[in-house]
Amino acid sequence: MNSLGFDKAPEDTRVVVAMSGGVDSSAVAALLKSEGYDVVGITLQLYDMGANAPTRAKSCCAGRDIYDARKVAEDIDIPYYVLDYESRFREEVIDDFADSYMRGETPIPCVKCNQTVKFRDLLETSHDLGADCMATGHYVQRKLGADGRAQLHRAADPNRDQSYFLFTTTQEQLDFLRFPLGHLMSKAETRALAAKFGLEVADKPDSQDICFVPDGKYARLVERLRPEAGEPGQIVDIDGNVMGDHRGLIHYTVGQRRGLNIGGTAEPLYVVKLVPEKRQVVVGPKAALxxxxxxxxxxxxxxxxxxxxxxxxxxxxxxxxxxxxxxxxxxxxxxxxxxxxxxxxxxxxxxxxxxxxxxxxxxxxxxxxxxxxxxxxxxxx
CATH class of the missing domain: 2.40.30.10 (Translation factors)
Known part of the structure; x- marks a missing residue:
């Protein structure tokens, strides 16, 4: 068995690596190439930030990141492709993100992205390319159980563990996926690995924001996509008493304390729930949460x-x-x-x-x- 679990030589094992342009996926591609695998790099073009793209965006899919991924592919000499998934990403992730806020929810777009365009659509493309598996830079571990089936485990480094964001991964997908970084004990090991292979992204900062909201202003994006999301309404307590007015449900989330602008109460108030059909923000004491x-x-x-x-x-x-x-x-x-x-x-x-x-x-x-x-x-x- 080779290091990816296949009963054949690495050079006979094709691996598609999902390359975001960051240090993690770049290190994965370089590591597998060094081990002799037939590596193909793919980056997903998920949206067009246009002229407003920051020069050092802290997001995972900006134009600069595609440039970095392509440069890594050139340096390690692997075939590399950029796939235009903008329309899919808009439907499956961005529109869902806006609609979730409209329903009074607190969405997790990174999970939706993994569930749809990455671990569904990109896996199909990997199969079309004749790949034996697809590798990513996620910090989780794939282990085989006693029954021989693949299991999903937390990363060795609890500070980097991303298993929460991969809970929608199906058994069929897990059988095809590989996570070469999950056993590392720190991000420093990943950066050292990238430096060992001479990758310019070895010191690149981690992505921190949602890729399609690089400035972190989620409410502004949702209001642009769904103008009605910014309609004002009432803040009420859990008994229905009016406590004040709000400037749109998209500015509030369950558990929020700051920004309510409600004074004169005996104890701090928190957002307990959102009622979009009434445009109400319901508040109450911490116990109500x-x-x-x-x-x-x-x-x-x-x-x-x-x-x-x-x-x-x-x-x-x-x-x-x-x-x-x-x-x-x-x-x-x-x-x-x-x-x-x-x-x-x-x-x-x-x-x-x-x-x-x-x-x-x-x-x-x-x-x-x-x-x-x-x-x-x-x-x-």
Whole structure:
């Protein structure tokens, strides 16, 4: 077996590397090339920033990044292609991002991008190119279970782990994907690897913002795409009493405290929920944010065919930055699941994801739904 798990020589193993122009995917391409694999680099042109593109954008898909990816491909001498996925990206990610805000949710566009244009469309292209697998610079690990099936595990470096953003990866996709950096213990090792191969991107800053909103001003983008999103409305408490006015739902998210401009209250108020059909921002004390029951939809379950009806003990992350907390997950109808948290959690927002773990293994996850959260929010302890 070669290092990618194929029973043939590296030179007979074709690998498509998804190259974003950053240090991670560049290091992957250079590493696999050095090991003798038949490497093909592909970058996705996802949007056109035009003349307004920053010279050193902190995003993953700007014009400069395509230039950097092409330069790396030239330096390591591999075939390289740029694919125009702008229309797909607009439909699957940008429009979904705007519509999610319109529904009063807090979207995660990076998950949608991985789910659609990267791990669905790009994988199809990789198959068309005769690739044996596709490799990315994500910090997760792919391991084989006792049954010989591929499993998704957290990265060795917990500070770089990206498993939360890959919960929608299917078993079929996982069988085809490879993550050569997941075992590294720090980003410094990746940069050292890139420097070893003489890559100019070795010291390139990490991407920090959503690629199609490089200035971080999400509300302005959503209002441009959906002008009605900026319509003002009322701020009310959990009993329906009017507390003030707001300047558009897109400026608020569940758990938010700053920027409410509400004074004279005995304790700090937080955004508890958004009600887009009434254009209302509902606020309440921190206790009103506590939840012990969460529902998710569009469940992707990687541990067998379905969740045991008696429930499965897991750790769950309900936001990318939170530490996992213990819970029991139960199956519901129509690809949904119910999460019973062992300890109440705060600031759970519709549109985010619930991702399940057992130890270091990712069992799957789903999208947190709005309706069930709203039904419980006013009575939460």
């Amino acid at each position: 506590a939840k012990k029951m969460v529902y998710v939809k569009d469940l992707n379950w990687l541990d067998g065919d379905q969740i045991d009806e008696k429930g499965v003990e897991v750790e769950v992350k309900l936001r990318s930055a939170m530490q996992p907390t213990t819970a029991t997950v139960f199956p519901e109808a129509r690809g949904e699941a119910r999460i019973e948290l062992h300890d109440a959690q705060f600031g759970i927002a519709p549109g985010q994801a619930g991702v399940f773990y057992q130890g270091e293994r990712v069992l799957g996850g789903g999208w947190i739904t709005r309706e069930e959260l709203l039904a419980n929010s006013a009575t939460a302890a």
